Amino acid sequence: MTLIDAGPAGALRIAPSILAADFGALAHAVREIDAETDWLHVDVMDGHFVPNVSIGPPVVQSLRPYSGRFFDCHLMMTDPGRYLEAFKSAGADGCTVHVEVGGTATLIDDARALGLRVGLAANPDTPFEMVAPFLGDVDLLLLMTVFPGFGGQSFMGDVMNKVSQARREVDVNGLAVDIEVDGGMDARTAPIAVHAGANVLVAGSAIFSRREPLEAARALREAARGEL
Ligand code: DX5
Numbered sequence: 001m002t003l004i005d006a007g008p009a010g011a012l013r014i015a016p017s018i019l020a021a022d023f024g025a026l027a028h029a030v031r032e033i034d035a036e037t038d039w040l041h042v043d044v045m046d047g048h049f050v051p052n053v054s055i056g057p058p059v060v061q062s063l064r065p066y067s068g069r070f071f072d073c074h075l076m077m078t079d080p081g082r083y084l085e086a087f088k089s090a091g092a093d094g095c096t097v098h099v100e101v102g103g104t105a106t107l108i109d110d111a112r113a114l115g116l117r118v119g120l121a122a123n124p125d126t127p128f129e130m131v132a133p134f135l136g137d138v139d140l141l142l143l144m145t146v147f148p149g150f151g152g153q154s155f156m157g158d159v160m161n162k163v164s165q166a167r168r169e170v171d172v173n174g175l176a177v178d179i180e181v182d183g184g185m186d187a188r189t190a191p192i193a194v195h196a197g198a199n200v201l202v203a204g205s206a207i208f209s210r211r212e213p214l215e216a217a218r219a220l221r222e223a224a225r226g227e228l
């Protein structure tokens with residue numbers, strides 16, 4: 001499977017989360033927003049690390065022919081290591097694992113060995129110090145702006161201190177690491193996150209729950225751009 005290039009680290013990217021799309025018409029949903037999609041964010045929930053269950057590799061595989069975009073798979077799973085290969089084979093370009101599940105160094109190595117772009121995620125109450133030791137080994141740091149498990153929650157502004165801290169660390173050390181935020185992102189909160197130092201914006205409800213998803217994604221990008 002040829003990997004899709006993620007683009008230069010640090011560039012502004014909109015990553016629509018298909019969690020908020022109509023699962024009965026995913027291919028249509030993905031195509032509809034394609035022109036405003038930089039990465040497609042795939043939320044994987046195992047019913048254990050988070051209370052909810054969503055989708056897995058077969059859905060990634062089924063969607064692959066419908067999108068030429070970078071597939072950014074967010075693994076909200078207690079044991080992501082068991083599934084990295086399956087996601088890679090299904091067509092994932094990048095996989096992000098949560099630092100809270102432990103075994104981080106091994107997970108990063110395993111994902112790397114598979115040729116995946118590697119992300120590390122932290123919940124809103126997980127301190128920056130937990131992810132800091134791995135910053136030089138990953139391509140992406142995902143700082144959750146809601147507690148993972150459900151779409152449609154409210155953006156937690158408190159996390160912006162951590163985003164700024166991460167941005168400083170990345171810039172001071174000249175690291176090629178993207179800083180992604182996920183949860184409650186919309187045209188009001190996106191500029192706040194970009195101002196704090198995030199460059200990849202995940203949005204589910206603010207895109208797919210709108211009457212005109214493509215227009216909503218465009219508005220989100222415009223709002224974020226205004227902050228650059
Ligand atoms: C939360 C997921 C998010 C979610 C975002 O568990 O990781 O990606 O889909 O949804 P919104 O944008 O609706 O907050």
Ligand code: ZN
Pocket residue numbers: 017041042043074182202
């Ligand atoms: Zn997510």
